[in-house]
Amino acid sequence: MVLSRFWYVLLGLLLGVTLYLLHLASSMYNRAGLRARAEGLSADAQVVSWYLRDDARQRSAELIPFALEPDVAKYLQKSNESEAKVPEDARGKLTQALNRVSAQIPKSLGFDSVFAVDQNGRVVAYLGYEQASGMEDFELGGYPVVADALHGYVRDDTLVLDRMYRVVARPVEFDLSAMPAGAIVGARVIDDRFARELSQRTGAAVAFYANGQRAAAASPADFNTANLDAIVGDLTDLEQDKDYHEKGRSGVREIGGLIAVQYTRLPGEAWRLGAGYAVARQPAAVSGPLGFFSKADDKDKKQGNLPLAVIAALVAAGLGILFSVLEHTRPLRVFKTEAAKFAAGSIELLTPSHFRGVFRKIAADVNDGVDKQLAKGGGPRRGPADFKEVLGDLPDQPVMSAFSLPGDAVADAAGSGPLSVGNLPSSAHGGSGARQLPTPPGSAPRRLPRPPGAGPVTPASAPAHLDATMPEGGLSGWGTGAPDEAEWQDVFKEFVATKQQCGETIEGFTYEKFVERLRKNRDALVNKYGAKRVKFGVHVKDGKAALKANPIRE
Amino acid sequence: MKASWAALLIALVPASAEAAKLRGRVDGFRNLLNPVWAEAKDPKEHGYSFREPVPTVRAEFRRLFPHAPKEICIAALAAGPQKSPPPVLVRIGGGRTTPVTLVVPPGTRLTFQNTDPFKHRLHGVGFPTFQPADTVRGATREWSVPGPGVFEIRDELAPSLRMWVVGDPTVAAIAYPSMKGDFALSVEQPGEYTVQAFFAGKKVGPAMPVTVKEADLDLTKTPLKVGDEKAAAAAEKADAEKAKADAETDAKGGDK
Numbered sequence: 001m002v003l004s005r006f007w008y009v010l011l012g013l014l015l016g017v018t019l020y021l022l023h024l025a026s027s028m029y030n031r032a033g034l035r036a037r038a039e040g041l042s043a044d045a046q047v048v049s050w051y052l053r054d055d056a057r058q059r060s061a062e063l064i065p066f067a068l069e070p071d072v073a074k075y076l077q078k079s080n081e082s083e084a085k086v087p088e089d090a091r092g093k094l095t096q097a098l099n100r101v102s103a104q105i106p107k108s109l110g111f112d113s114v115f116a117v118d119q120n121g122r123v124v125a126y127l128g129y130e131q132a133s134g135m136e137d138f139e140l141g142g143y144p145v146v147a148d149a150l151h152g153y154v155r156d157d158t159l160v161l162d163r164m165y166r167v168v169a170r171p172v173e174f175d176l177s178a179m180p181a182g183a184i185v186g187a188r189v190i191d192d193r194f195a196r197e198l199s200q201r202t203g204a205a206v207a208f209y210a211n212g213q214r215a216a217a218a219s220p221a222d223f224n225t226a227n228l229d230a231i232v233g234d235l236t237d238l239e240q241d242k243d244y245h246e247k248g249r250s251g252v253r254e255i256g257g258l259i260a261v262q263y264t265r266l267p268g269e270a271w272r273l274g275a276g277y278a279v280a281r282q283p284a285a286v287s288g289p290l291g292f293f294s295k296a297d298d299k300d301k302k303q304g305n306l307p308l309a310v311i312a313a314l315v316a317a318g319l320g321i322l323f324s325v326l327e328h329t330r331p332l333r334v335f336k337t338e339a340a341k342f343a344a345g346s347i348e349l350l351t352p353s354h355f356r357g358v359f360r361k362i363a364a365d366v367n368d369g370v371d372k373q374l375a376k377g378g379g380p381r382r383g384p385a386d387f388k389e390v391l392g393d394l395p396d397q398p399v400m401s402a403f404s405l406p407g408d409a410v411a412d413a414a415g416s417g418p419l420s421v422g423n424l425p426s427s428a429h430g431g432s433g434a435r436q437l438p439t440p441p442g443s444a445p446r447r448l449p450r451p452p453g454a455g456p457v458t459p460a461s462a463p464a465h466l467d468a469t470m471p472e473g474g475l476s477g478w479g480t481g482a483p484d485e486a487e488w489q490d491v492f493k494e495f496v497a498t499k500q501q502c503g504e505t506i507e508g509f510t511y512e513k514f515v516e517r518l519r520k521n522r523d524a525l526v527n528k529y530g531a532k533r534v535k536f537g538v539h540v541k542d543g544k545a546a547l548k549a550n551p552i553r554e
Numbered sequence: 555m556k557a558s559w560a561a562l563l564i565a566l567v568p569a570s571a572e573a574a575k576l577r578g579r580v581d582g583f584r585n586l587l588n589p590v591w592a593e594a595k596d597p598k599e600h601g602y603s604f605r606e607p608v609p610t611v612r613a614e615f616r617r618l619f620p621h622a623p624k625e626i627c628i629a630a631l632a633a634g635p636q637k638s639p640p641p642v643l644v645r646i647g648g649g650r651t652t653p654v655t656l657v658v659p660p661g662t663r664l665t666f667q668n669t670d671p672f673k674h675r676l677h678g679v680g681f682p683t684f685q686p687a688d689t690v691r692g693a694t695r696e697w698s699v700p701g702p703g704v705f706e707i708r709d710e711l712a713p714s715l716r717m718w719v720v721g722d723p724t725v726a727a728i729a730y731p732s733m734k735g736d737f738a739l740s741v742e743q744p745g746e747y748t749v750q751a752f753f754a755g756k757k758v759g760p761a762m763p764v765t766v767k768e769a770d771l772d773l774t775k776t777p778l779k780v781g782d783e784k785a786a787a788a789a790e791k792a793d794a795e796k797a798k799a800d801a802e803t804d805a806k807g808g809d810k
Contacts, residue, residue: 053603060604083623083732119733121621121648131671138669141621142650144594144601144714151591151618152611155602160711162672171608179615248600271600272713 004323011316022289029292033284038252041262044204044279045249049264051202052166056156059186060168062109063154066184071097072116073174075125076182079118086124086136094125102127111186113165116172117146118182129187131162140185145169145268149183158268160210160275164190167268192216205259207231208266210275223282230255231263231278238263239274248276257283327357335359342366376502377540484533488518491547494538498545518547525551574766576630576739578773580731580751580759583626584619585781587789589754590650590714591618597800617790619781620753622731624650626780627720627752629657630739630764635723638662641696644717645669646676646689651707651717657728657752660702660721666695675710686710704755718755735777741766749773751780 066072075090075097094116102114113128121141123132132138140146145157149169157167165187171180188194190208195218199206205219207228212235217228234255241263244250248265255261260283265276286295296304338354341347349370350363492514499506522534531551539548594601595618607616620626638661645652647669656664668674668689676695678684684707689695699705699721709715726747731737741747749762759780764771 049603056603080733120623121650123648135669135671137645137647138671139648142590142648142714144591144649146649147588147591147618147621148595148605152608152616153605154608155605157602161670171611173608173610176610177612180611265600267600267603269601269713273711 002327004320004327007320007323011320019289022292026286026289026291030285037260037281037284040281041252041260041279044202044206044281045262045264047202048198048204048206048277048279051198052266053156056166056168059109059111059166059188060154060156060170062105062111063168063170063184063186065101065104066098066114066116066186067170067172069097069101072101072184073172073181076116076118076172077174079122079124080120080181083120086118086122091125095127098125098127112189113187115140115185115187116182117141117150117185119150119179121146121150124182143269146183146185149185150180152180156268158190158266158270158275159187160270160273164208164210164215164266164270164275166190166194190216192218205280206277207280208275208277209235210270210273212236212274215275219280223280227259227282228278228280230258231261231280234261235274254283259283331356331359335362338363376543377498484518484522485515488515488536491518491536491538495545495547498538498540502540502544504544521549525549529553573740573742574744574768575770576727576741576747576749576764576766576773577770578628578737578739578749578762579777580622580626580628580735580737580780581777582759582779582781582783583622583731583735583753584614584617585783585786586620586626586753586758587786588618588620588625590716594714597797617786620654622735623733624652624730625654625753626731626758627653627655627657628729628731628737628739628778629720629722629725629750629752630727630741631722631724631748631750631761632726632743633724633746635659636726641665643667646674646709646715649712649714651715653730654716655718655720655752655755657720657722657725658699659723659725660699662721663696663698664719666697668693672711674712674715676707676715677710679706679708681705706755718752720752720755736774744768749778751778753780 071093075094079086079090098114098116102110105111111128113126115126115129116124117140118124121139123138123140126132126138141150143157143159145155145159145167146169148155149171152171154170155168157169159165159167167185167187169183169185172182172184174181195206195208195216197218198204199218199220203220205217205223205225205228207217208215209231212232214229214232217225219225219228234253238244238250238253241250241253244263244265248271250263252260252262259280261278261280263276263278265271265274270276284295286292335355338347338350342350349367352360352363352367355363489511492511495514496506496509499509518536525531525534529551531553533552535550535552537548537550539546593599595605636659638659641663642656642658642665644656644664644666646666651666658664666676666689668691671691673688673690675686675688676684677686678697681700683700684697684705687695699719702721702723705719705721707717707719726743727739727741729737729739739749744766747764747766749764750757751759759778762773762776762778764773
């Protein structure tokens with residue numbers, strides 16, 4: 001029992017500890033996930049920022065071939081000389097020059113649009129900006145990025161025009177002693193293609209937004225790009241973010257449990273227009289201990305060492321079953337077998353040494369119980385020999401008591417025959433204080449416990465044996481010979497002994513009272529049935545000592 | 555562009571065969587600083603991720619002086635109030651308006667025309683008569699100068715676009731200098747005038763009193779000095795030191 005109980009406790013403890021650990025693990029996982037996500041988003045935002053800056057620098061270098069192209073400088077200067085109107089030949093020549101240079105730029109570093117701007121800010125020629133087709137007065141000179149280039153600076157900007165553009169510009173010099181002849185401006189449209197390229201190179205899920213709308217988005221393969229649309233609903237609240245407002249980068253914001261995002265303003269005019277980009281990551285939290293199952297991918301499951309878990313479970317179950325068999329099933333089976341033998345009478349009593357643990361105690365208790373019951377006379381019996389019958393109809397013939405005392409019974413002092421009990425003094429009828437117990441076939445007779453206060457058992461003092469079924473005529477000696485009072489002394493002694501055996505108190509129980517009661521009953525029976533005399537016997541009823549009266553007419 | 559700009563001047567200045575020409579010249583305008591561009595170069599404005607000078611461009615050209623033909627307005631101010639001229643065309647395009655600074659009598663109607671291939675949303679700053687409204691490509695929008703004073707107009711969709719309209723009832727004529735600083739005012743009526751340069755909504759340089767008779771006047775010998783080189787150099791030096799200090803602060807603070 002100890003092993004299996006210990007095992008149950010151990011399993012219970014393990015289960016509790018496992019549940020606690022799982023909750024702990026999920027909490028730690030979520031906390032670590034939040035921290036990692038925040039750090040990851042910040043890293044993503046920083047990487048995107050670096051990428052945009054580096055990309056702008058690289059592309060500004062790609063403007064050098066334009067600036068060094070002789071025709072570009074020459075025809076920009078020619079345009080400057082005509083403040084009234086851009087010379088048409090300058091437009092044509094510049095367009096050709098732009099095309100020539102543009103064809104030599106690697107595609108990965110190329111521009112969507114290129115503009116050649118003269119000192120007046122007028123766009124003399126351009127590539128890739130069809131929106132301006134036919135607009136002779138199209139100009140860009142007011143934008144700070146172009147103005148800076150016209151004043152000798154190379155820089156970048158982010159413009160929000162009809163679309164969002166990343167722009168770089170640098171001066172074009174014709175005469176080094178004079179102002180730059182103009183500026184060359186390269187622009188890239190911030191569209192899905194741009195975002196895709198950025199996402200591929202940085203590994204970030206990124207969305208650009210302007211004017212409260214998503215302008216472009218792209219994400220790695222394991223990220224649902226459509227989730228980035230959720231930022232549109234969040235942009236209205238974004239201005240309330242203090243960090244975003246002051247530093248240009250928001251804190252980590254979770255949108256609808258779908259994604260966590262961090263917003264960053266784009267440098268340039270876009271900054272003041274509230275345009276920027278958002279990097280996003282999907283939340284990595286688990287809803288509870290079972291959430292790990294849904295979050296684990298194949299790689300995680302491979303790391304899970306399922307065979308070890310199965311083996312551990314099988315070993316634990318096997319140990320539990322083994323302990324259960326050893327401590328429950330097997331002892332119970334032994335006990336069952338022994339009990340069956342006991343019931344069949346093939347054994348006299350259960351042998352405690354055959355059992356283990358609590359079954360040993362049960363066997364001892366059963367044996368003790370049987371002994372006690374036998375000492376009480378085998379317990380209550382049903383049948384005609386009941387004291388109730390004393391008050392019932394008088395039979396025509398003398399009725400034999402269920403526990404009459406045959407006078408010819410011989411006690412076997414050696415114990416090989418019927419067991420003699422009590423040390424009651426022999427009566428005039430040959431020792432009525434002894435009873436004979438039935439013995440199971442093939443088994444040795446058991447000695448009944450002696451009543452307290454009884455003397456030692458001797459063959460002479462135990463002449464009678466107890467017989468449950470008295471032969472007819474066994475009472476022939478009753479009512480003849482000695483007077484009632486002589487018998488009643490024996491009956492009294494037997495009655496007292498039986499009461500003691502049944503555990504009843506005999507305090508205050510005197511012979512005088514006993515005799516008085518017998519007399520009263522005798523007289524009543526004699527009067528009622530016309531009996532000559534009444535013979536009393538002792539028996540046990542419902543675990544208590546009781547008297548039975550037999551009226552005798554002759 | 556020049557043709558339409560000339561049309562503006564023609565519209566602003568009443569044509570008259572008897573109009574006298576005041577030919578003059580502004581000097582030192584390269585010592586002025588375009589407020590929009592100057593603001594944009596401040597790193598704290600986050601206008602760029604990198605901005606570096608090209609070494610081959612001489613330092614004097616790196617100063618962000620205004621584009622005089624659009625930003626410096628030369629006005630001839632009469633002794634008394636003048637009639638409002640016909641509507642004045644203001645083009646919106648290229649990140650600015652043309653002109654950037656305009657000096658007109660109150661009540662003058664301005665017609666804003668969008669010459670960009672995308673929309674603009676102009677609005678007045680600090681006065682209610684010019685509320686934000688979209689002006690799509692090629693469309694126009696009108697507004698009358700409500701009274702004397704300086705009225706700043708901006709574009710909600712293009713932060714770099716800023717325009718100043720100066721309402722002055724004594725404006726008799728205006729002109730815009732060339733890249734070299736030359737200008738010509740056409741004054742219809744003889745009389746006493748004051749020639750004054752305006753830049754970014756403010757008067758710059760000294761006022762030059764002139765007496766106009768029937769003959770043209772040549773004022774080029776006494777150019778209007780609108781910008782002081784020493785002051786500009788001092789401002790530039792202070793600006794450079796401030797930029798240097800900011801850069802050091804940024805370097806200590808790390809890249810955010």
